[in-house]
Amino acid sequence: MAGDKKKIKLIADHISFEYDKSGANRHKALDDVSFVVNEGEFVGLIGHTGSGKSTLMQQLNALLKPDKGTIYYDGLDIYEKGYDRKELRRRVGLVFQYPEHQLFEDTVFNEVCFGPKNFGMDKKQSELSAYAAIKKVGLPDECFYHSPFDLSGGQKRRVAIASVLAVKPEILIMDEPTAGLDPKGREELMEMILSLKESEGLSIVLVSHSMEDVAKLADRIVVMDKGHIVYDDEPKKVFAHYKELEEMGLAAPEMMYVMQELKAAGFNVRTDVTDIEEAKEEILRIVT
Amino acid sequence: MLRDITLGQYYQTESKLHELDPRTKLVGTFVYLISLFVFTNAYVYIFAASFLLLCVLISHIPPTYMIKGMKPIIFLLVFTMVLNMLVTPGEVILTLWKLTITKEGVKQALYMGARLTLLVMGSNMMTLTTTPTRLTNGLERLMAPLKLIKVPVHEIAMMMSIALRFIPILMDETDRIMKAQLARGADFESGNLIKKAKSLVPVLVPLFISAFRRANDLAMAMEARCYHGGKGRTQMKPLKYRPRDFVAYLILILYLAGIILIGRYL
Ligand SMILES: Nc1ncnc2c1ncn2[C@@H]1O[C@H](COP(=O)(O)OP(=O)(O)OP(=O)(O)O)[C@@H](O)[C@H]1O
Numbered sequence: 001m002a003g004d005k006k007k008i009k010l011i012a013d014h015i016s017f018e019y020d021k022s023g024a025n026r027h028k029a030l031d032d033v034s035f036v037v038n039e040g041e042f043v044g045l046i047g048h049t050g051s052g053k054s055t056l057m058q059q060l061n062a063l064l065k066p067d068k069g070t071i072y073y074d075g076l077d078i079y080e081k082g083y084d085r086k087e088l089r090r091r092v093g094l095v096f097q098y099p100e101h102q103l104f105e106d107t108v109f110n111e112v113c114f115g116p117k118n119f120g121m122d123k124k125q126s127e128l129s130a131y132a133a134i135k136k137v138g139l140p141d142e143c144f145y146h147s148p149f150d151l152s153g154g155q156k157r158r159v160a161i162a163s164v165l166a167v168k169p170e171i172l173i174m175d176e177p178t179a180g181l182d183p184k185g186r187e188e189l190m191e192m193i194l195s196l197k198e199s200e201g202l203s204i205v206l207v208s209h210s211m212e213d214v215a216k217l218a219d220r221i222v223v224m225d226k227g228h229i230v231y232d233d234e235p236k237k238v239f240a241h242y243k244e245l246e247e248m249g250l251a252a253p254e255m256m257y258v259m260q261e262l263k264a265a266g267f268n269v270r271t272d273v274t275d276i277e278e279a280k281e282e283i284l285r286i287v288t
Numbered sequence: 289m290l291r292d293i294t295l296g297q298y299y300q301t302e303s304k305l306h307e308l309d310p311r312t313k314l315v316g317t318f319v320y321l322i323s324l325f326v327f328t329n330a331y332v333y334i335f336a337a338s339f340l341l342l343c344v345l346i347s348h349i350p351p352t353y354m355i356k357g358m359k360p361i362i363f364l365l366v367f368t369m370v371l372n373m374l375v376t377p378g379e380v381i382l383t384l385w386k387l388t389i390t391k392e393g394v395k396q397a398l399y400m401g402a403r404l405t406l407l408v409m410g411s412n413m414m415t416l417t418t419t420p421t422r423l424t425n426g427l428e429r430l431m432a433p434l435k436l437i438k439v440p441v442h443e444i445a446m447m448m449s450i451a452l453r454f455i456p457i458l459m460d461e462t463d464r465i466m467k468a469q470l471a472r473g474a475d476f477e478s479g480n481l482i483k484k485a486k487s488l489v490p491v492l493v494p495l496f497i498s499a500f501r502r503a504n505d506l507a508m509a510m511e512a513r514c515y516h517g518g519k520g521r522t523q524m525k526p527l528k529y530r531p532r533d534f535v536a537y538l539i540l541i542l543y544l545a546g547i548i549l550i551g552r553y554l
């Protein structure tokens with residue numbers, strides 16, 4: 001991916017933000033953060049708990065207003081007078097952490113229609129778009145008229161994701177979509193996300209605690225620590241700083257450690273390997 | 289959004305007032321509130337205000353923070369004052385169209401304003417310097433005699449502390465749910481009253497579900513730790529009066545004496 005020119009969709013320009021501006025223990029949740037999302041790009045955002053990931057995500061669709069700095073979307077300053085921030089929220093779809101906790105409608109279908117209706121699509125359009133979205137997240141047909149509360153945790157989460165997809169966003173931001181799912185659920189969800197990127201040309205920002213997931217999927221990885229962006233680069237280059245990542249309470253993908261050990265034991269292997277397939281090839285290469 | 293409410297929140301810092309036994313502070317606040325109602329006299333209010341100011345200084349709470357805590361009642365305050373100004377009969381000093389403002393009305397309004405302000409600030413003083421746990425603990429101990437007439441004192445205190453504990457959690461939750469629905473295009477501001485009320489459904493339903501879920505979890509956790517009500521329950525840090533509490537009571541008595549003297553003879 002590196003090298004080819006991409007159109008910039010969204011720019012966060014020197015953003016600072018503080019939640020509690022008067023309280024006893026003030027601290028900046030974001031401190032002079034700059035960040036870009038290109039068209040059709042898959043960005044992975046990692047960082048220790050409390051590093052400001054969710055806060056940053058909420059800045060991107062104007063749910064929180066930065067104290068300093070601003071956001072540009074398609075070249076326009078979103079805090080300019082007269083800018084339609086509701087439309088911005090349609091274009092920048094945000095799936096919150098534990099999104100299944102926002103469900104409220106009586107049926108799955110109505111739940112997914114909620115977004116499109118709010119953004120002014122007519123009934124027919126909303127329903128078509130909801131139908132397509134439910135299909136995309138891979139929910140079975142018989143769910144359509146079930147209550148969302150009767151579904152399993154993983155299915156609820158798909159409903160919540162579908163309800164954001166249904167508004168046809170241009171950037172999809174997901175805050176730890178796989179948290180609390182079983183391995184199979186995670187796998188399926190990650191595949192679904194990847195297929196979204198490939199079939200829709202959507203830009204995706206994925207906040208995750210799983211290094212393997214971001215390493216495998218992301219074109220670019222952004223690392224946050226204590227309200228700052230520390231690294232913003234291709235996965236392999238970011239994970240080359242695995243020592244620094246560890247100091248921040250993060251880690252590199254497991255396979256990198258395996259390769260490090262092998263190298264230390266005298267095998268001449270590459271150490272910038274991030275997933276198990278690559279590791280297999282690399283090991284096979286040296287043993288044969 | 290909802291976090292700006294300082295009313296009734298604990299302010300973490302170190303001071304003589306923070307260290308006092310919650311019972312002392314409860315009794316003190318109670319006496320203080322009563323003292324505001326016994327006399328209607330400018331000197332009494334000045335004296336009471338100075339006493340409160342002294343407490344603020346001792347408590348190390350920034351005065352601006354105290355003033356910010358008044359925000360939620362500003363409307364009530366202004367409303368009461370204006371109403372008092374307009375309806376009290378007496379010597380007319382100003383007539384606007386059909387409304388008349390009387391001298392007695394202005395006086396009454398000022399008294400009411402002072403009383404309300406001191407009332408809220410006085411009780412804020414207590415909640416700002418006492419953690420909710422200690423507060424309910426103190427309340428439980430103060431109400432202990434009521435057990436004799438079969439009032440479920442422990443249960444009431446437990447309910448209060450759980451409620452207090454849950455307020456900030458539910459506020460956070462509301463904030464989060466509102467944001468999540470905003471992200472899906474919900475609109476809480478525009479439209480008439482009915483439309484606005486309707487727009488709250490997507491917030492209230494998830495909020496109630498989450499409240500019930502939390503209540504259920506908590507009940508389960510209490511059960512798992514063999515909680516079975518107040519009987520035979522001991523405390524890790526039982527409340528105990530210390531010398532500073534006696535000093536505080538002494539100051540309180542002096543204050544009360546001051547109020548009575550001023551109210552009677554000035
Ligand atoms: N609603 C809020 N009010 C006040 N402070 C908050 C709020 N939300 C987050 N914070 C604070 O802002 C900082 C950044 O929090 P944020 O939720 O963005 O972290 P995060 O990187 O998303 O963490 P996690 O991985 O746990 O989700 C933290 O110190 C947190 O305590």
Ligand SMILES: [Mg+2]
Binds near residue numbers: 053054097175
């Ligand atoms: Mg988060």
